[in-house]
Amino acid sequence: MLQTNTIPTHIGYLLMFGLGAFMLLIALAVRKSLVRSTHDYIIADRKIGLGFGVGSVIAVWTWAMAVMMSSGQAYSWGLSGLFWFTIPNGIAVMAMVPFAVKLRKVVPNGYTITDFIRSRFQNRPAFIIAVLGMIFGIFLEIIINLKGAVLLIETIFGIREIVVLAVVIFIVTLYSYFGGIWTSAITATVNTLLITVPAAVVTLFVLHQVGGPTAVFQSLERQDPQLLSIFRADAAAGFGITLALGLLASTVADQTFWQKVWAIRPNHVKRTFIWGGAWFYPIPLALGLLGLTALGIGVKPDDLGGDVTAVGPYLVSHLGLPLFIVILYTLLVLNACYSTIDGAFSAMSSLVAVDIVKPLKPSLPERKLFAITKLSIVLCGIVAGAIVMSGVNFVSLVLTTYAIKTSLLIPLILAIFWPRLTSRGFLWGIVLSILIGLPVRIISGELAGTLVIFGISAVVPVAFSLLAGEKPFDYSLLKHTRQLNEETGGIGPAAVATSARGRHNLWRT
Amino acid sequence: MAYVIIASIFAVIVSLVYLGCIWKSFREVSRVLQEAEAGGGSAQPAASISATASSASNAAAFSAPETESWFSWKALISIVASSAILFIAGRSAFFWNLIPFVAIGSAVAVIVAFSIDFRKKDRSNKTD
Numbered sequence: 098m099l100q101t102n103t104i105p106t107h108i109g110y111l112l113m114f115g116l117g118a119f120m121l122l123i124a125l126a127v128r129k130s131l132v133r134s135t136h137d138y139i140i141a142d143r144k145i146g147l148g149f150g151v152g153s154v155i156a157v158w159t160w161a162m163a164v165m166m167s168s169g170q171a172y173s174w175g176l177s178g179l180f181w182f183t184i185p186n187g188i189a190v191m192a193m194v195p196f197a198v199k200l201r202k203v204v205p206n207g208y209t210i211t212d213f214i215r216s217r218f219q220n221r222p223a224f225i226i227a228v229l230g231m232i233f234g235i236f237l238e239i240i241i242n243l244k245g246a247v248l249l250i251e252t253i254f255g256i257r258e259i260v261v262l263a264v265v266i267f268i269v270t271l272y273s274y275f276g277g278i279w280t281s282a283i284t285a286t287v288n289t290l291l292i293t294v295p296a297a298v299v300t301l302f303v304l305h306q307v308g309g310p311t312a313v314f315q316s317l318e319r320q321d322p323q324l325l326s327i328f329r330a331d332a333a334a335g336f337g338i339t340l341a342l343g344l345l346a347s348t349v350a351d352q353t354f355w356q357k358v359w360a361i362r363p364n365h366v367k368r369t370f371i372w373g374g375a376w377f378y379p380i381p382l383a384l385g386l387l388g389l390t391a392l393g394i395g396v397k398p399d400d401l402g403g404d405v406t407a408v409g410p411y412l413v414s415h416l417g418l419p420l421f422i423v424i425l426y427t428l429l430v431l432n433a434c435y436s437t438i439d440g441a442f443s444a445m446s447s448l449v450a451v452d453i454v455k456p457l458k459p460s461l462p463e464r465k466l467f468a469i470t471k472l473s474i475v476l477c478g479i480v481a482g483a484i485v486m487s488g489v490n491f492v493s494l495v496l497t498t499y500a501i502k503t504s505l506l507i508p509l510i511l512a513i514f515w516p517r518l519t520s521r522g523f524l525w526g527i528v529l530s531i532l533i534g535l536p537v538r539i540i541s542g543e544l545a546g547t548l549v550i551f552g553i554s555a556v557v558p559v560a561f562s563l564l565a566g567e568k569p570f571d572y573s574l575l576k577h578t579r580q581l582n583e584e585t586g587g588i589g590p591a592a593v594a595t596s597a598r599g600r601h602n603l604w605r606t
Numbered sequence: 607m608a609y610v611i612i613a614s615i616f617a618v619i620v621s622l623v624y625l626g627c628i629w630k631s632f633r634e635v636s637r638v639l640q641e642a643e644a645g646g647g648s649a650q651p652a653a654s655i656s657a658t659a660s661s662a663s664n665a666a667a668f669s670a671p672e673t674e675s676w677f678s679w680k681a682l683i684s685i686v687a688s689s690a691i692l693f694i695a696g697r698s699a700f701f702w703n704l705i706p707f708v709a710i711g712s713a714v715a716v717i718v719a720f721s722i723d724f725r726k727k728d729r730s731n732k733t734d
Contacts, residue, residue: 130636144638148631148720155712176696184689191684195676283632286716290624293713294617297706301610310702325696327689367676375684376715379708382691386702 099396099415104423109254110264112427117268120284120435127276127283135467138277139447140208140360145282147365147372150357152286153440154373157353158190159292159380160238161245161434167381168409171388172396174332175317175324179385181337183378189344190374196349196513197358197366203513203572205363208451210355210509215452216575217512220520226527227509228452230501231352231444237498238353238441239266239481245406246434252410253427262485269435270478273442274471278360281436281443288436295425296383302422303390303412310386313393324392339543342551343503350505353444387412442474449473500538503547504530507554515562516569522561530554609703613710620713627720634727 132138145153163186170178204213211231215224243262250261273280304310317324348354361369391408401407413426450470454461461469508526511518530553538546691708694701 126632130632131639133639142639144635146631146635146720146723148627148716148723151719152628152716155716176692180689180692183692184685187684187688191678191681194678194681198676283628286628287625289716290621290713293709294621297613297709298610298617300706300709301613301703304702305607305610310699314699314702327692327696367678371678371681371684372715372719375680376712378684378688379705379712382688383706383709386705 099394099400100417101415104254104414104420106254106256108420108424109250109256109427112424112431113250113261113264113268116428116431116435117272120268120287120439121272121275123284123287124272124275124280127280131279132276134463135450135470137279138467138470139356139443139450141278141282143360143362145278145357145361145365147362147368149282149286150361150365150369151372151376152289153282153436154190154354154357154369155377155380156285156288156292156432156436157281157357157440158186158348158373158377158437159289159433160437161242161249161430162406163381164292164384164430164433165245165248165406165409167385168388168391168412169405169407170336171385172392172408173388173405174329174335175321175389175392176327177323177329177332177337179381179388180327181332181340183381183385185337185341185344186381187374187378188341189348190354190377191371192345192374193348193354193358193370194367196510197355197370199513200355201358201363201366204359204575204578206578207359207575208356209352209447210350211352211448211452213575214509214512214523215456216578217570218520218523220524223520223524223527224452226501226524227505228448230350230498230505231448233498234347234351234502235353235441235445235448235477236481236484238351239438239477240485242434242437242441243481243485246431248404248407249410249427249430249434252407253414253423259486262482265431265434265438266478266482266485269438270442270475273439273474273478277446277470278356278443281439282357282360284439285436288432291432292380292429292436295429296380299413299422299426299429300383300386302418303387303416306416306418307390307394313390316393316395317389320392324389334544339547342547343499346502346506350502350509351444352448353440356444356447384409442477445477446470446473497535500531500535500550501527503550504534504554507551508558511558516572517562517567518558518570519562519565519567521565522558525561526554526558529557609706613707616707616710620710620717624713624717627717627724631720631723634724 131141136142167179167182170182172178174181200207200210200213204216207213209231211224211227214227218224243265246265247258247261250256251258272284276283304313307313314325323329357369358366387409388405391412396408396412398405401411409426410430413423450466450473454466454469504527508518508523511526512523530550533553534546534550537549691701691705695705
């Protein structure tokens with residue numbers, strides 16, 4: 098049944114450049130019509146509607162690696178693998194709702210979650226560690242998606258890794274440069290179409306090519322009936338629980354999502370994240386069938402070079418499928434890759450403008466701020482490309498990012514909902530959970546490490562805050578922060594508000 | 607093969623409507639921005655133009671419902687429905703041919719989201 102498709106290399110280049118050129122055209126149109134200032138560039142003047150909101154949330158959350166991992170987990174664990182991969186993924190997006198609704202009310206003019214941390218605690222180390230967590234997270238998103246693109250293009254077209262990396266990072270950087278979050282939202286909405294529709298057609302064609310689902314189903318039943326069950330405990334213990342906990346940190350502690358919280362029209366915030374999570378589900382559900390099909394027709398892990406994530410590309414390129422189906426699948430994964438990277442670039446530009454440049458140079462003219470904000474995307478692209486192409490082992494980056502983001506989750510939740518949380522509690526909760534949890538994770542495995550990080554990051558902030566006995570924080574102080582484009586009233590450190598808890602150096606207040 | 611053909615037909619129709627919605631929404635946002643520019647004077651500097659537009663968005667922000675609940679039955683239904691789809695997929699191969707159609711459903715959901723935007727816009731135009 099399996100055969101090697103000889104797919105010309107130039108089609109791979111054509112797809113990468115063609116999709117990039119299409120996105121660039123959209124970006125140029127967006128730049129011309131919708132973007133006038135830094136404020137438009139990083140927050141879309143808070144005018145993103147439900148359509149672009151839902152479309153972009155689905156695409157940004159659909160990582161290239163996730164597209165392939167849904168097939169990979171189904172291939173590894175059967176339906177239980179698909180269950181534990183799919184369900185927590187959607188929940189992670191929908192879990193943004195309580196935090197998004199609360200913060201959008203409390204800080205209606207917000208830009209970044211780290212800006213909230215600064216305003217809430219007035220503690221530089223706490224702010225710096227939060228910014229670092231966000232920046233590391235953004236780089237990790239970019240790198241993982243670049244890796245996904247490499248895996249796909251290498252497996253199907255045989256194009257060298259270094260070439261794929263250079264081409265993809267150049268293309269996405271180029272079109273992300275124009276238009277910022279508006280570009281990201283509109284191109285991502287196009288990406289959602291190019292992910293969901295091909296997913297259906299490709300999966301159905303693959304099922305048809307292998308003789309229909311009945312043959313695959315019967316083969317799986319013969320191999321092990323447990324492959325058709327969603328209740329395998331070993332799948333939950335093997336990766337499911339850890340993944341579920343890690344995914345929550347991937348949304349709630351990620352500026353890519355917070356930027357959307359403040360860019361979407363306020364009356365659509367809740368619905369956007371509910372719909373985004375709910376309508377993300379069909380993507381892994383459909384593509385997971387590719388993994389089950391590979392398992393059913395007897396694809397061996399050795400065929401995949403030991404990397405189960407490659408099962409989707411391998412199957413699609415070894416079934417003798419028509420070229421247009423291979424192209425559709427390639428487009429699907431490339432779209433997932435491009436949309437996540439441009440979302441990450443956009444989030445990075447907001448962090449640079451609001452959390453780095455503006456506090457350092459509060460009186461910087463708008464034109465210069467706008468230029469620096471746009472250039473930050475180029476710089477981010479260069480750094481991400483350099484990291485990936487240097488061939489360094491990503492393990493330490495992944496581990497550090499994972500530890501910072503996981504340790505941020507509970508203190509961040511407490512900061513949003515618990516007025517008694519102090520800056521020392523917030524800071525030490527994060528620091529101690531990293532210092533203790535990371536070694537535990539390395540020595541005792543992911544599950545133990547994750548639980549220790551969560552445990553410490555929950556107990557320490559609560560204990561420190563209760564012992565300190567400070568006055569509860571008054572969230573209403575944050576309600577009247579000014580926007581980047583509101584020149585009157587002074588933007589800068591001179592704008593200092595005094596509150597019940599002392600001086601609040603809110604440069605936007 | 608029938609499933610592939612039906613899905614392909616659906617895919618083409620949904621894609622055309624979807625792209626039409628993106629185009630219409632893009633034009634709408636662009637028009638609103640141009641109107642805001644015109645309202646503030648065409649020769650205004652960029653920052654002032656944005657400030658004009660942002661005043662409206664601020665007003666909208668503050669008018670967000672204060673009592674909005676974070677719980678959603680739709681979220682719960684989607685989780686249960688997705689789990690049920692996976693459970694059923696383990697019971698019969700027949701459903702495997704239907705699952706990919708749900709992916710086209712995601713594109714349809716975005717179309718519905720755009721249509722809500724358009725409806726709200728129409729309503730606000732009538733009110734004006």
